[in-house]
Amino acid sequence: MRRLRLLGVAAAVAMSSTVSGCSWACTTIGWIDAVNVELDGNAGEVAAVELCTDGVCASAAPLLPASDEPLHVMTALPEASATPSSAPADVALLFSTERVDEDTWRILFPAQQPDSLTVRAVTATGEVLAEREAPIEWRRVGGSEQCGGPSEGEPISLDIP
Numbered sequence: 001m002r003r004l005r006l007l008g009v010a011a012a013v014a015m016s017s018t019v020s021g022c023s024w025a026c027t028t029i030g031w032i033d034a035v036n037v038e039l040d041g042n043a044g045e046v047a048a049v050e051l052c053t054d055g056v057c058a059s060a061a062p063l064l065p066a067s068d069e070p071l072h073v074m075t076a077l078p079e080a081s082a083t084p085s086s087a088p089a090d091v092a093l094l095f096s097t098e099r100v101d102e103d104t105w106r107i108l109f110p111a112q113q114p115d116s117l118t119v120r121a122v123t124a125t126g127e128v129l130a131e132r133e134a135p136i137e138w139r140r141v142g143g144s145e146q147c148g149g150p151s152e153g154e155p156i157s158l159d160i161p
Contacts, residue, residue, distance in 0.1 A: 026147030030110065035136055035153030037105045037119050041160035045123050049097055049105040049158075052118040052131075059097075059122065113138050113151060121158055130158050 037049050048059040096108045107117070113136070120131035136153040143149015 031143065031148075031150040033109045033113050033138065033151045033153070035107050035117070036100070036155040037107060038155050038157050039103045039105070039121060039160050040157055043103045043160055045129060046121040046160060047124040048122050049107070050120050050122055051095055051107065052120065057120065117156065119156055119158060121160055130160050132156065132158050
């Protein structure tokens with residue numbers, strides 16, 4: 001009997017706090033922000049789009065020939081100032097990329113919104129075809145003002161010769 005009373009009190013308190021409008025619960029605890037890289041020009045030779053920070057570049061997609069299947073691999077760029085050691089490097093930027101079509105790559109950020117990006121397009125042999133640094137202006141596309149939500153950045157154009 002004592003247990004039933006405690007549960008009843010807890011339920012009444014929970015109901016009153018939600019009914020009063022004094023608080024709300026954010027149901028989404030994480031989301032992914034995204035920005036597209038749009039390739040202009042000869043995109044047929046592009047095997048991967050890399051992100052660079054502090055002079056270190058990483059490709060989230062293996063250097064494979066283009067296919068109809070989307071590529072989606074998570075990658076972390078290490079801190080450039082990290083010294084080589086057996087300990088894992090500090091992560092400066094966590095991201096993944098997916099090839100949407102021959103001319104568009106989508107970069108996904110599950111943990112942060114960088115203010116700017118340096119992106120570059122590379123061939124299967126690692127030759128850099130084009131590189132560009134671009135500021136990112138983020139716009140929330142879901143969620144709410146109180147709880148936040150996923151954002152998208154304006155597309156970045158990359159001219160391929």
